[in-house]
Structure formats: structure tokens, C-alpha cells
Amino acid sequence: MYELSKVGKRFSSKVIALRDVDLSIGAGEFLAVQGSTGGGKTTLLQLLGALDRPTSGTLTFDGRDLGRLREGQLTRLRGSSFGFIFQTFNLLPTLTALENVETALVPLRVRGSERRERSLQALVEVGLEERINHLPSELSGGQQQRVAIARALVKYPRVILADEPTGNLDEDTRDEIIDLLETLWRDRGLTCILVTHDSAIARRAQRTVWISHGRLSARRERRRRGSKPAPTDDAEVPREQELEQELEQERTSGD
Amino acid sequence: MLFIYLTRELRRRYRQALVVSLGLAVGIGLVLTVTAAISGVGQAQTQVLHALYGVGTDLTVSKTATAGSGGPTHFGFAPPSGSQAGKAFSRDVLSAAGQGTLSQKTANSIRKLSGVAQVASALELTDVNIQGHFSSNPSGRGGFVKGGGSGGASPVSINTTSVTGIDVSNSNLGPITASDITSGHFLTSATAADAVVSTSYAKQQSLKAGSTVTVAGTSFTVVGLVDEPSGSSVDLFIPLGVAQKLSSLTGDVTQIYVRAADATEISKVQSEIAKLDSSATITTSADLANEVTGSLSNASTLATKLGLWLSVAVLIAAFGIASLLSIAAVSRRVREFGTLKALGWTTRRIVAQVMSESIVQGIAGGIVGIAIGFGGAALVTRLAPTLTAITGASNAPTAGTPSRGGFPGRGGGFPGRGGPADPGTHTLYLHLIAHVQTEALILAVVLAIAGGLIAGMFGGWRAASLRPAAALRRVE
Numbered sequence: 001m002y003e004l005s006k007v008g009k010r011f012s013s014k015v016i017a018l019r020d021v022d023l024s025i026g027a028g029e030f031l032a033v034q035g036s037t038g039g040g041k042t043t044l045l046q047l048l049g050a051l052d053r054p055t056s057g058t059l060t061f062d063g064r065d066l067g068r069l070r071e072g073q074l075t076r077l078r079g080s081s082f083g084f085i086f087q088t089f090n091l092l093p094t095l096t097a098l099e100n101v102e103t104a105l106v107p108l109r110v111r112g113s114e115r116r117e118r119s120l121q122a123l124v125e126v127g128l129e130e131r132i133n134h135l136p137s138e139l140s141g142g143q144q145q146r147v148a149i150a151r152a153l154v155k156y157p158r159v160i161l162a163d164e165p166t167g168n169l170d171e172d173t174r175d176e177i178i179d180l181l182e183t184l185w186r187d188r189g190l191t192c193i194l195v196t197h198d199s200a201i202a203r204r205a206q207r208t209v210w211i212s213h214g215r216l217s218a219r220r221e222r223r224r225r226g227s228k229p230a231p232t233d234d235a236e237v238p239r240e241q242e243l244e245q246e247l248e249q250e251r252t253s254g255d
Numbered sequence: 256m257l258f259i260y261l262t263r264e265l266r267r268r269y270r271q272a273l274v275v276s277l278g279l280a281v282g283i284g285l286v287l288t289v290t291a292a293i294s295g296v297g298q299a300q301t302q303v304l305h306a307l308y309g310v311g312t313d314l315t316v317s318k319t320a321t322a323g324s325g326g327p328t329h330f331g332f333a334p335p336s337g338s339q340a341g342k343a344f345s346r347d348v349l350s351a352a353g354q355g356t357l358s359q360k361t362a363n364s365i366r367k368l369s370g371v372a373q374v375a376s377a378l379e380l381t382d383v384n385i386q387g388h389f390s391s392n393p394s395g396r397g398g399f400v401k402g403g404g405s406g407g408a409s410p411v412s413i414n415t416t417s418v419t420g421i422d423v424s425n426s427n428l429g430p431i432t433a434s435d436i437t438s439g440h441f442l443t444s445a446t447a448a449d450a451v452v453s454t455s456y457a458k459q460q461s462l463k464a465g466s467t468v469t470v471a472g473t474s475f476t477v478v479g480l481v482d483e484p485s486g487s488s489v490d491l492f493i494p495l496g497v498a499q500k501l502s503s504l505t506g507d508v509t510q511i512y513v514r515a516a517d518a519t520e521i522s523k524v525q526s527e528i529a530k531l532d533s534s535a536t537i538t539t540s541a542d543l544a545n546e547v548t549g550s551l552s553n554a555s556t557l558a559t560k561l562g563l564w565l566s567v568a569v570l571i572a573a574f575g576i577a578s579l580l581s582i583a584a585v586s587r588r589v590r591e592f593g594t595l596k597a598l599g600w601t602t603r604r605i606v607a608q609v610m611s612e613s614i615v616q617g618i619a620g621g622i623v624g625i626a627i628g629f630g631g632a633a634l635v636t637r638l639a640p641t642l643t644a645i646t647g648a649s650n651a652p653t654a655g656t657p658s659r660g661g662f663p664g665r666g667g668g669f670p671g672r673g674g675p676a677d678p679g680t681h682t683l684y685l686h687l688i689a690h691v692q693t694e695a696l697i698l699a700v701v702l703a704i705a706g707g708l709i710a711g712m713f714g715g716w717r718a719a720s721l722r723p724a725a726a727l728r729r730v731e
Contacts, residue, residue, distance in 0.1 A: 046727070051596075051727065052722060052724035072601070075599055075600075075602075076599065078597060079598065079600075082597075086727075090727075094266070094267045095259070095263060099256075102256060103256070103595065103600075107604075115256075151598070
């Protein structure tokens, strides 16, 4: 699905977010991107979601080079294929839960009644049928993130891109949200790419890659026990035990 | 979706939306008020021109007063004899005193000139009526009682009536036209003792269509009332021939009104008339407008120069503030627009969203602005001081100089009428009535939408220029 070859992203001569990233992500994969703050996780996610273009290398999605597509093509791709989930939920504060979900169907020109029907269905799926007419300010953090998940799913995307989706939630809510994401990923056969600094969350993914100072750390890529191997994987797979120890060390040192 | 999003956003930012709308409203309201005032000043000027000049007239021909012109002005009293002592007397003098006269043949000659469409003549007269009692002076010397005199006799009273003889054959050119009649009808017979009376004179004398009014001892039937232009002092309009006969000025007129076939012919016609009568004073409407001085002229200058520029400056400021506030609002919503872009919203759709919000604010501002404009115009009408228009003050009529002429002094020299002692000047008092014009309303709507568009365009463009990733990175 995704092929990244020597992908780099430079914001200025001094700020280089990504350097020579090589990565393959298969269709239907659940990938976690872990790393320290400012390491380039979000930038990588934005490149994968066609929100930005790489400044070097090639990034292809289903064989299409995202760096070479026109702005309109990228917009259409975002509208149809990618569902975003943000750490701060990014709901429109003036719209109700239902209307917020509907905004994802506007670019697809889905008509009013069908738009409402599908949005309602998505909210039922995330367990928010009781809160459809509530404004974001009337919802808890977990409920807001559920609305955001419904908004990402309502258009039946091929890829879910979640940027620290549990970063603003307490532990219980975090587990609920990640359970929900995992269920949806499994039931719908989506490709799910999740950026997190939380190892507990990352452990739920099929595969975890580490990114630090803009570089993908091949040495620290990890696969969940029993998960299928990625369709293409050039990275070296370190031993599970060794990785767990490293993760534990990071946790104790405060990430 | 656009509508829901739009209304919710405006409701959320209602304070700011209110400021933007009110800013535009003040700008638009000021423009409307100023244009209404300018229009009011323009109408006042038209009234002045109408009062002095006649409706639809391109040129007037008159003559400077000379000694003895305008007919006799003496009352013909012989020294009272002893037998007349204590008896009542009444004398009328109808004359064109203070005005020069032209021969009606000149009007006929002008009518034949090329480039002349219509010609009408008028004879402006003043009827002075003196009433009182002869004194019973024991010395035997004649005289009038001057009021409150010995013996308790009545005082001498002097009444003046302004009478204008008009060309009955031409009902759409001259000091009044058929369209000015508010009650009854225009004069129809050139020889009948009919009169059209000004509404103010009719009110003063309790006259109406069908009433009888006496001028210089002759009874006239009132056939119509005319709403004379503000500042005009004419009380009665009678047929020209009748006026000439009553004043013993047969074949004479004081004004010739000329309408050119085309506006471009005016100067040519002016030259031709000057050739016909070198002593005539020929005045065009442009000359007349230039000669109007006084507060009306000042108000006109103030309204057109300062007022208009001030309102344009306020409007630009209002547009600027609206744009800045819109940009500020958009800046606060950058992450929101970044999210929408991440959801696949096109830049065009986001710009349309921002612009539609601005246009709604603009339209709201326009509606309030129109209300402010009407209120402002009403306030100008209510508070504006009475304007004065002084005509012919600095320009004595010069014979044979067609391009610059003075105005015939009207009523000068008679007690109680006219105004300034200088017979060459004429002062009119007018009240400014500021009307909001339809064109100005259309302008207001256009300005409101343009204001919204400009404000929204700046804000929308700013939002559109950001890449989605950059917008999402933005810290609010």
C-alpha cells in the first residue's frame, strides 16, 4: 500500500523533520509509530495522509507518488481514502456530534438525508447514539474522540491515521478508545497507522517502528507475537525480549 | 451544511460579527446620509433655479432696469381738498418697477433662431395698493394720516402683491408649468380674467379654485393653485396679455424663457440672441448656478467636497476594520480549516465558507446602514439650518456680455417685499430636505456585499494559502 524510499522532510536549513526514511506498509496492517517528542512521528503521519509533501525521496500510495500529485488530487485522496484522528480531537466547536461527522461526507458530495443516515450509523457504531445532538463542549474527552473516530470512519476510508489518539485521555478512556480502534480495524479490514509515545498503546499494533531525530530506527522495529509479517519488510527484526527491555528502560527514564 | 456551519459560526462569534456589521453599517449609513444631503442641496439649488428661472429653461433673456423703465410708479394723488378730509381712499399701481422691459417682438425673433425649441415670455409686475383716510388737518394742508394720528383716524396701509403675466400658449415652459398645478387647472384663455394663485398666497387670503381675487381693481377668478418653488415670491399668475393691458405695458415683457433644441446648442443660441439685442442680459442655467452664493453655495461645496470624501474615508476605514477583524477571526480558526482540509474540503469550499460568513455580516451591516442612512437623512432635514441663496450679488448685469449675466431684481424698492436694499441681489431662504435616493440605496447594497466580499476575500485567501499540515501545526 505505502512505499517510502529515502523520504525526507526539511522545513528549513536548520529544521529537518525526516531523513532518508525507508518503510513499507501493507494493506490491512496495524502499524504503530513510536518515538520521542519532536522525533518526526507526526510529520511522517502527515506525509502518509497527504497533508504535506516530502522534500526528498519518494512516497507512493497504491503506486501513486504523493509528492508529485497536484493539490486537487491530494485533496480528493484525503477526502476519499484517509480518515484522520487527532490528539486534540479537532471537532468543530459550533457543530453537534452528528454535524461534525457529516463534515467528512461533504467533500464526497453525499446528499443530505444519506449523509445524516450514515453519520448516525457511524455514531451508533462508536456507542454515541445518545449524544448525537450534543456540542463538543458538552461531551467528555473520550466521547469527543469517539465522535472524531466516527468522523474518520463514516466515509469508509482505506487508511486510518491516528495522531496520539489517546494523548489527552485518562487511562480507562484510553483503553476504551484503543479497544474501539482495534475492533474497527479488525472488523473493517482497514489499514491503521497510529502515532503514539505510549508503549502500552503501541503494543496493541501488529508492528511498531521507532523514529528518532527524523530517522527510522530499523533496529528497534517490533512485531507483535502471532501477527502476520508485513508484506514487505526490509528492516531487521530485533528479538522481542530485547525490545521489551528497551521499552521498559524508556518508560522509567520518562520517555 | 454550509448554511448550518455559517449560522453557528456567526452565532459563536456574535460580538465580533456585530462589530464588523456595525462598522460597515456606520460607513454605509454615513455615505447614504451624505449622498442624501448632497441630493438635498442639489434639490435646493434646483428650487432656486426654478424660482428664478423657470422650469426646463436653458436661457433667460432680461434687461437691466433703467430710469423710468417698468411703467409708472406714482400714485397720482392730487393734494387733497378740504372736502376730502376724513374720507377713505384706495389706489393701486401695477408696474414692473425695478426691472427692465423687452419688446415681445424680441421673443418672436428668438423663436425663429435655429437651435431654439421653445420660447415663452413673462411680465413680472408688482401691484402696490395704498389705502387710508385723508387727514383733517385744520391748517388746510393736505396729507395722509400716518397712523395713530389725531382724531383717531385709520392709518395708511400699503399692500403689495406680486403678479406675473405668463404665456398661456406654452404650458411647459416659463415660471410655472402645468405640472406645477396642485389644484384646479392651468390658465387656458389668453384674454380671460383668470388667475393661478400660489398655495401660500391662497392660504394667506383664504382662496381656492373658484374664488375671486382683485388685482389693480380688476377681479380675477382663481382657476388653479400652484405649488410654487421655495423662495419664489410670486402670488398670482395671470395671462400675459391681461397683465400687459392692466399695467399699460402692451407689447412688453420682463423675461423671455428659451429652451434650446439640444444642450450643445445653448452657447450658439446665446450668441445669436446677443446679436439680436446687444443690451439684453442673457443668462444660462450654468451662469445662474455659478452666481448662487450664500449658505446654499457653502453647503453644496461642503457636502460635495468634504462630506463625500469624509464618507468615503469612513467607508474605507470600515472596510479595513472589517477585513482586519475577518483576518483575525480566520487566524483563530486556522486549525479548524486545517482539519477541514484533512477531511478533504477543498480550498475553494473553505474560502466560500469564510466569504459567505462575511457577506452575511456585510448584508446585515447594509440593512442597519440603510436604516442609519434614513435616520441620518431625517436628522439632517430636521437639524439643518435654513439655507440662503444670494443671487446676482457680485455681478451687476452687463449689457452685451452673453456669458455672464445678472438677475433682474424682483420687487426691489417696494416696502415689504423683495429683500436686500440692493436691487441687483436676491436672497432666497430654503430648508434643506435630505432624501435618500434609490441610486444611493442600490449603492448601499452593492457596498455592503462588496464590503463582505473584500473582508471575506482577505480572510479566506489567508486560510486558503496554508497547507493543511501547516494549518494543523498552528497553535491557537
